Amino acid sequence: MPFEFAHQPAAGANCRWGPGTVFGHGVVLGEGVVIGANCVIGDKVEIGPGTFVGNCVVMGEPTRAFYQNPGCHQPLPTRIGPRSAIRSGTIIYEGVDAGEGLETGNHATLREGCRIGRHVRIGSHSDLQGALTVGDYVSLHSNVHLGQHTVVEDYAWLFPYVITINDRMPPVYFEELGVHIGQYAVVGANTFLHPGVILGVHSVIAARSVVQGDVPDFAFAKGDPAKVVTDSRKLHARRGAEVVRAYPWPAHVFVKANPITGQLVVADLVLAPDQDPEQAEARIRTACSEHLAPHQVPRIMRFVADLTPSDAQKLSRTSP
Incomplete structure (x- = not known):
């Protein structure tokens, strides 16, 4: 009914x-x-x-x-x-x-x-x-x-x-x-x-x-x-006294503007070749502390643990 x-x-x-x-x-x-x-x-x-x-x-x-x-x-x-x-x-x-x-x-x-x-x-x-x-x-x-x-x-x-x-x-x-x-x-x-x-x-x-x-x-x-x-790619923005290229957005810029998807901030670190896992985790936690609120860190670490190679490749992709 x-x-x-x-x-x-x-x-x-x-x-x-x-x-x-x-x-x-x-x-x-x-x-x-x-x-x-x-x-x-x-x-x-x-x-x-x-x-x-x-x-x-x-x-x-x-x-x-x-x-x-x-x-x-x-x-x-x-x-x-x-x-x-x-x-x-x-x-x-x-x-x-x-x-x-x-x-x-x-x-x-x-x-x-x-x-x-x-x-x-x-x-x-x-x-x-x-x-x-x-x-x-x-x-x-x-x-x-x-x-x-x-x-x-x-x-x-x-x-x-x-x-x-x-x-x-x-x-x-x-x-x-x-x-x-x-x-x-x-x-x-x-x-x-x-x-x-x-x-x-x-x-x-x-x-x-x-x-x-x-x-x-x-x-x-x-x-x-x-x-x-x-x-x-010719558009620029000011970061304090520094002039930086505004686009395309790399992963870490995207995440600073959108902290809910904070996992993007760690994608490039995850993909670093031949990286020791413990060292990678330390770098990820450091990146999280710089860009994200403390309550978001556990979610990011769970995301990293579940990350597949194809996901990581998509997340880290930036254009030249």
Whole structure:
């Protein structure tokens, strides 16, 4: 029956939830999951171990198909990866698949069919319209709107009020074209990306731009309409009296701006050839103490212990 929440979840050890929280059919909670008060966890939702869910969160929200024909609706499985943090007021529709370490701000919305990678941050009031893909270690600031069919590749960084549009001539829905944002791309605040636009690897888009055409790899573009101005590798910033190259972002710069994904700060140390393990651990702890809060260090050390060669290679990759 629709909206029947009298079920008990299949809960691992040390799980707990607050008053007023209800569960649908087939809910699975990993070990140590903590859920706040007045949450609604719908049918076929799986929440990974060590995940924290704030108050008044909805997971497994039904799609439009449910309201059109409630009696025939079959809920889609919803999965939230381990060690995630879902803040109060977030709504996650059925059919969302999110990897390890997802972090949302307050009142974020993830529509059906979103495929979210590992260690992704989604800021408060951001709206992911579904049927889209977000890679690993992506940061979406507050009030970002991603239209359907958008693809955001690994390590991209979108500042507040970035909007991707997928429909050239509303409401001609059969012409929907998703935006494709390449690895390490940086999109400034209040930027509009028009349907079908492709942003290249390490491209940088200035704030308040309107992007109507493709932007090549390593390009810096700005304006309305946005035009390529220079190579992003020629952009510099001041660090005190020192002038340094601003892009591309190496791993340690990324992590200083995004401490939740603090594991990036240690990737190059992990990959150092012929390094003594004890010496590597000492260097990692030193790096953590310089860049991260003390409570984050245990998480980083667990991450290092589980790091695979392919993961490490991706994390340490920077362009010349």
